[in-house]
Amino acid sequence: MSTTNGMIGKSVKRVEDKRFITGKGRYTDDIVLPLQTHASFVRSPYAHANISGIDLEVAKTMPGVIAIYTGADVAAINGVPCGWQVNFKNGDTMKEPKHPLLADGKVRHVGDPIVVVIAETAALAKDAAQMVMVDYEELPVVINAAEAVKTGAPLVHEDVPNNICYDWALGNPIAEVDQAMEEAAHITTLEFVNQRLVANPIEPRSYNAFYDEANEKYTLYTSTQSPHLIRLLLSTFVLGIPEHKLRIVGPDVGGGFGSKGDHYAEEAVLTWASKNINRPVKWTAERSESFISDVHGRDHVTKAEMGFDAEGKILALRVKTYANLGAYLGTFGPAVPTYLYGTLMQGLYTTPKINVDVTGVFTNTTTVDAYRGAGRPEATYLLERLMDLAALEMGKDPAALRMKNFVPPFDGVNQPGYQTQVALLYDSGNYQGVLEKGLKMLGYEDFRRKQLESAQNGTLLGVGFSTYIEACGLAPSALAGALGARAGLYEMGQVRVQPTGKVSVYTGSHAHGQGHETTFAQIVASKLGIPIADIEIVHGDSDSMAFGMGTYGSRSLAVGGTAIVKSIEKIIEKGKKIAAHRLEANADDLEFDQGKFTVKGTDKSISFGDVALTAYVPHIYPADLEPGLDFTSFYDPANFTYPFGCHIAVVEVEKDTGKVALQRFIAVDDVGNIINPMIVEGQIHGGVAQGIGQALFEGAEYDSNGQLTNATYMDYCMPRADDFPMFETANQITPCPHNPLGVKGAGEAGTIGSTPAVVNAVINALWSGGHQVKDIRMPLTSERVWRAMQAPVNE
Amino acid sequence: MQIRVKVNGIDYIHEVEPRLLLVHYLRDVLHLTGTHVGCDTSICGACTVQVNSKPTKSCTMFAVQADGCEILTVEGLAPNGELHVLQEGFKEMHGLQCGFCTPGILMTMTDYLKHNPEPSEEDIRHALKGHLCRCTGYQNIVKSVQYAAAKIANKEEVPA
Structure with missing residues (x-):
């Protein structure tokens, strides 16, 4: 289909902005229903304890209290389900202990919900919750994944030996990798922690549930990334209510970053309770609650080794990771450190032998699940840290070392895709191109000169590289199923042409900042040749659209956008038949362009709006054609998409304090074709900011008792405006060969690429001053960097 | 306690609990939901409004402290529909x-x-x-x- 009005590739200003900048956004907590009640959860202050008693007597007498429920009240209800199954190496299924909606006599992490109090106002609910008396018998606590698997470690779930959810491996047989390592001239080894992060969307999680007694139907407003997924899980797997009797609405959502992709216990408790009390019940997390109850991200302990021959060609990669899954399995939890991590170990390189071995471990901490990038940042961090460190150790240039090992360019059409050692088939790539562009933007040779001069003057300048690839556009359902997904990962797009030619589009994708209302409208405007003002994009309501898998894994445009394109194709196809009848021509002789159906080679034409009206007022109409112009398509992608890029950081490290100043950040990203460059650049900015956040500022810190010691915005350091220079961004475009838009996905790329670039730059700066440090634990605070510099200097 | 405030040019008189935060007064009593709560502790700034022309984090101010004040929220930035x-x-x-x-x-x-x-x-x-x-x-x-x-x-x- 031709691009008819230049809408694709244009930085159209966002149509959704007006409501947000005028305070008219409608987030879940903004919704007040008639007879609204409010909930407050009593949560465990201990990381691991038996509950020996719950005394509700005083709480029940508090003003405004409507109902109080404990674990006993919901014991008969299923627990929170997990959406992805990972198997042990020996084929056994992973350990999947029940995740009760409210604690079942035992609490397993600080923040585990025990009691819900429902009252007339939020303040009264909180007042009463404070009067709930819970008796705890404290149990020993285990926090660290690598410690948790040791014999004698406390058990988070009595029926999970050694706290091991699964041990899993991918790639070439370990014996082959060991053999290749034996032959290596140099092995770079890195033992490191990829620290736990908290996603921290600024909108806290919020739910509002009500039960319509007359129609026996539940409605849940929820700050979610995936309304239909929540409906499926909540109706069928948790509460056992018919799917058509549960409506899920995800209104405006104030950021998600993966943490709102999960199905949460609070959603189920509120929905269940709304029927019991026969009134709507709302809960919005306080920030201190968000910190201990929203799913966290990352938290790996890893040993990685990369073997090289004498020329610097990679021979093998061997990885052992302990992945902390938290106390319970998140919706995607088991998949993140396996199928979204191990599968990325090829990186951009031709490494012939790879083995990645992951042990997923339960601990007395908040559940760990997807956080922006989800597994792919961890893989990229590992590979790209190894590459820069190997270059330093071998005295080679890090850019040249990469060039030597890159998979050569391939477009996936004339050249086949690249089959990795770790299950994936890359679609198309030009990895040299992004690095070359990045080096040019940096002015590499000049920088190295400047760095040398600076070192002589005692200033520590460093440059760090990261050339990343990711797998997104989740996902081909059959492949995802083979990898353990318990759902298909297609997307739905319905295009409803109204009788006047205006268009409503219903998508199963969900926007929480990504600008779908604009980008998707651009696609429709372009394909149908109509103005954006004539198009409305509707998302987030399970009663409005057929189905949807939601938004995560940078999938909305590649999968959801394509589903819309498929429906548009059907619209045009049918439109041709209608137009042919009106024009007394053969449908095969018609072409559609610029919003008009024209008989080829003639000036006989009919407008799109006219055809739409004919479809709905079919007085002159083909006898064998149904009236109406409305199509729904489900698109199941043929493959993942594989964006890639090159991120480069330049830092100066202050010698006396260890303070890191980020001087420049260059991001060259190849996300395939671009529909709206402004929005893509915005996604990259935000992603890069979060990735730099991990490198320099952020990290969830548990003490040995399992207390999250920095569970406030005061203590959990997120980057602010004055922490960054202007990011220097550029694109290379290598279209995706297997979707009609040629798009790959841009939501996570920035986060995936940026973290190792910054850490590598700091390490490089330290080496330039003779401090041959292999690793500094993230975040690279002044103290940690300063301590690293106190090691003896090698001149 | 009774408070009198002018919000976005409109005068209000309300009986409020002394513990009611200004942000909850704006959101829950006046239904001006453009002002948001992100962190409850004045770190994130999502709740910022102007009190007597001064940017103020409304999650850390009681409604009763705003008695007699003029308050501007985001809903008042474009009063005639013309964007600021x-x-x-x-x-x-x-x-x-x-x-x-x-x-x-x-x-x-x-x-x-x-x-x-x-x-x-x-x-x-x-x-x-x-x-x-x-x-x-x-x-x-x-x-x-x-x-x-x-x-x-x-x-x-x-x-x-």
């Missing part, structure tokens, strides 16, 4: 994504521009320090403020 030049800047420069932190930033920076009509990039970044945005990486927020500053420099008055 900074609102326009946010739209033009893609200064927002999920939009949750945006109203608070607008309330701080509209005031900032009144007193600092020609800020440098560094000035703007410093002025934004009281706000957290998790979506944008701040770059386009800085550009949005620069857009507004440039428009103001061309002799356009800053309203409100």
Whole structure:
């Protein structure tokens, strides 16, 4: 289909902005229903304890209290389900202990919900919750994944030996990798922690549930990334209510970053309770609650080794990771450190032998699940840290070392895709191109000169590289199923042409900042040749659209956008038949362009709006054609998409304090074709900011008792405006060969690429001053960097 | 306790609990839900409104403390439907994504521009320090403020 009005590739200003900048956004907590009640959860202050008693007597007498429920009240209800199954190496299924909606006599992490109090106002609910008396018998606590698997470690779930959810491996047989390592001239080894992060969307999680007694139907407003997924899980797997009797609405959502992709216990408790009390019940997390109850991200302990021959060609990669899954399995939890991590170990390189071995471990901490990038940042961090460190150790240039090992360019059409050692088939790539562009933007040779001069003057300048690839556009359902997904990962797009030619589009994708209302409208405007003002994009309501898998894994445009394109194709196809009848021509002789159906080679034409009206007022109409112009398509992608890029950081490290100043950040990203460059650049900015956040500022810190010691915005350091220079961004475009838009996905790329670039730059700066440090634990605070510099200097 | 306030030009008298926070008064009593709660502890800035023309984090102020005050919220920035030049800047420069932190930033920076009509990039970044945005990486927020500053420099008055 031709691009008819230049809408694709244009930085159209966002149509959704007006409501947000005028305070008219409608987030879940903004919704007040008639007879609204409010909930407050009593949560465990201990990381691991038996509950020996719950005394509700005083709480029940508090003003405004409507109902109080404990674990006993919901014991008969299923627990929170997990959406992805990972198997042990020996084929056994992973350990999947029940995740009760409210604690079942035992609490397993600080923040585990025990009691819900429902009252007339939020303040009264909180007042009463404070009067709930819970008796705890404290149990020993285990926090660290690598410690948790040791014999004698406390058990988070009595029926999970050694706290091991699964041990899993991918790639070439370990014996082959060991053999290749034996032959290596140099092995770079890195033992490191990829620290736990908290996603921290600024909108806290919020739910509002009500039960319509007359129609026996539940409605849940929820700050979610995936309304239909929540409906499926909540109706069928948790509460056992018919799917058509549960409506899920995800209104405006104030950021998600993966943490709102999960199905949460609070959603189920509120929905269940709304029927019991026969009134709507709302809960919005306080920030201190968000910190201990929203799913966290990352938290790996890893040993990685990369073997090289004498020329610097990679021979093998061997990885052992302990992945902390938290106390319970998140919706995607088991998949993140396996199928979204191990599968990325090829990186951009031709490494012939790879083995990645992951042990997923339960601990007395908040559940760990997807956080922006989800597994792919961890893989990229590992590979790209190894590459820069190997270059330093071998005295080679890090850019040249990469060039030597890159998979050569391939477009996936004339050249086949690249089959990795770790299950994936890359679609198309030009990895040299992004690095070359990045080096040019940096002015590499000049920088190295400047760095040398600076070192002589005692200033520590460093440059760090990261050339990343990711797998997104989740996902081909059959492949995802083979990898353990318990759902298909297609997307739905319905295009409803109204009788006047205006268009409503219903998508199963969900926007929480990504600008779908604009980008998707651009696609429709372009394909149908109509103005954006004539198009409305509707998302987030399970009663409005057929189905949807939601938004995560940078999938909305590649999968959801394509589903819309498929429906548009059907619209045009049918439109041709209608137009042919009106024009007394053969449908095969018609072409559609610029919003008009024209008989080829003639000036006989009919407008799109006219055809739409004919479809709905079919007085002159083909006898064998149904009236109406409305199509729904489900698109199941043929493959993942594989964006890639090159991120480069330049830092100066202050010698006396260890303070890191980020001087420049260059991001060259190849996300395939671009529909709206402004929005893509915005996604990259935000992603890069979060990735730099991990490198320099952020990290969830548990003490040995399992207390999250920095569970406030005061203590959990997120980057602010004055922490960054202007990011220097550029694109290379290598279209995706297997979707009609040629798009790959841009939501996570920035986060995936940026973290190792910054850490590598700091390490490089330290080496330039003779401090041959292999690793500094993230975040690279002044103290940690300063301590690293106190090691003896090698001149 | 009884309070009298003027919010976005309209006078109100209400009986409120002494413990009611200003942000909850605005959201729950006046249904002005454009002002958001992000952190409850005045760190994120999403709840910022102007109290007597001064940017104020309304999650850390009691409603009773606002007795007798004039309050401007994001809903009052474009009273006649004509966008404030900074609102326009946010739209033009893609200064927002999920939009949750945006109203608070607008309330701080509209005031900032009144007193600092020609800020440098560094000035703007410093002025934004009281706000957290998790979506944008701040770059386009800085550009949005620069857009507004440039428009103001061309002799356009800053309203409100």
